[in-house]
Amino acid sequence: MSFKKRIKALTFDTGGTVLDWHTGFRDAFETAGRRHGINRDWAVLANELRRRSMQAMLNLGRDAPPSYNFDGAHQFSLDAILAEEGLDVFDDEDRRTIAWDAPHSFRSWPDVRDGLARLRDRYIAVSFTLLSHRLIIDTTRRNGLMWDAILSCEGMGVYKPLPAAYTKAAAMLQLKPEECLMVACHRFDLDAARNLGFRTALINRPDEWGKAIGPQKPPPGSEPYDIELNSFLELAAFLESESLAKRKSPSAVRARSAPLDQQLLADTALIALYA
Known part of the structure; x- marks a missing residue:
């Protein structure tokens, strides 16, 4: 056969x-940055968000039942990145746009x-x-x-x-x-x-x-x-x-x-x- x-x-x-995913995250970061008059290399941050959230998901469930899904990984990875990058000015609206609206609208x-x-x-x-x-x-x-x-x-x-x-x-x-x-x-x-x-x-x-x-x-x-x-x-x-x-x-x-x-x-x- x-x-x-x-x-x-x-x-x-x-x-x-x-x-x-890269274009979706990059554009969402850029939109949030523009809202606050901030300019960064948003493509780098988009990749870092993807990298961290992927690492959080791989092999999940091996040692214990998962306590979050990929949407949760997007959220807590984003929060960590914004804190490290001094972007605390990004408010709840910005964070939801990047961590939820963007991935749920990926092309x-x-x-x-x-x-x-x-x-x-x-x-x-x-x-x-x-x-x-x-x-x-x-x-x-x-x-x-x-x-x-x-x-x-x-x-x-x-x-x-x-x-x-x-x-x-x-x-x-x-x-x-x-x-x-x-x-x-x-x-x-x-x-x-x-x-x-x-x-x-x-x-x-x-x-x-x-x-x-x-x-x-x-x-x-x-x-x-x-x-x-x-x-x-x-x-x-x-x-x-x-x-x-x-x-x-x-x-x-x-x-x-x-x-x-x-x-x-x-x-x-x-x-x-x-x-």
Whole structure:
């Protein structure tokens, strides 16, 4: 049986792969700053908010039931950043705008809506995400997207990249892991999924952290993913083609996986992000 015939569901990382969080946070910071006559490098603060809130979510539920969701992580991460940056002038209205209104209004990347619609014609399409249920509901409605299901780690009680998150996602779909294709721009997510038997598709998002940062280079000495492309439209064409093995995107950038601990550093701690 061919690769494509074995795949029954596509499980999509959503923050970063589907949604452009950097622009949303940056613009919200800028709006709040303008309101108070303050000018900073808001793109840097946007990235710091994302980095801290992501670190707060990864592996949540491993040692105890989660006591907050991603919306809560956005809020307490923002409060800490504003205190450290001397931006206490940002009031409750500003903080809600940045931590709630902005992420619940994130725009999807331009290729997502049409590409996702094509993919749903052939496969179950699921948002499998660290983000909260409410955030996915709001951004789905805002961007005119359609999911067959939302599998938020919030409802599972365990967060990626814990193995239980992936096994629960497959079980909830009543599928074997190898019948699921994990679609993500984050290598740590793909590596963790592959370790549990998922097939993997890397979607390059070079502007995820803003144009000034650009794409992250994959660590050396790693193996390729099953599919490596640059958009949902390319993924749709790829899966619609007669032979997965014969078709390669001319614009695809070959990225490679690495040990999970290296990927967690590269994708979330982002030690080299500001170098």
